[in-house]
Amino acid sequence: MSTPEVKECLNDLVATQGLFYTKLHQAHWFIRGHHFFDLHVKLEEYYDEITEHMDATAERLLQIGGQPYSTLQEFIDHSSIKETLENKNIPEEPFIKAIVLDFEILRDDLKNAIDLIDESNDDVTVDMLIAQKAFVDQTIWMLWSYAGKNALGK
Structure with missing residues (x-):
């Protein structure tokens, strides 16, 4: 259940969050x-x-044990x-786009973590990460919609 790869994956996720x-x-x-x-x-x-999260x-x-x-x-x-550092005083629209792109990175990290940890049969951690990913997925959709784009940012 608790492999060094799982611990490293979760630790990297903590850093990203x-x-x-x-x-x-x-x-x-x-x-x-x-x-x-x-x-x-x-x-x-x-x-x-x-x-x-x-x-x-x-x-x-x-x-x-990590x-x-x-x-x-x-x-x-x-x-x-x-x-x-350049994200401080940029116009609203590029600011929102930058935030969405970071949410997309987090989404991808969560997806990768879910896949890795699912292989180690740690259902508790997988469930936790699925709930986090659901929030991130919905937030991405809402922010793209707010920016007048579809769910894929187009």
Whole structure:
């Protein structure tokens, strides 16, 4: 059930979630435009939800004998999402697109983690990650719709 690959996969997911939390918080602070009030509130909801996911993932990792990353440097070093300083003062539409692209990276990481962990017959972790992926899938769809695009961003 608890292989080194599973632990590494979950740890990388913790790092990605941790860095994404920071990027969503940055977006919450710096978003500008006609939809500021709506997006400011929505982005706070997103980073709160991602924080809950990160906490659940880290706690599950501890339950199976792992040690979750917990420093900013570990998050930066092991995240699939990259820190981008240029996201501070960009217009609303590119800002939303950048957020969606990060959600898509997280979605792909969750899909890969589900597949890997399913092979090790850890149903508890798989169920947790499926619930997280459902949130991410719905968020991607909603953000693309908000931007006037279809579910694939077109």
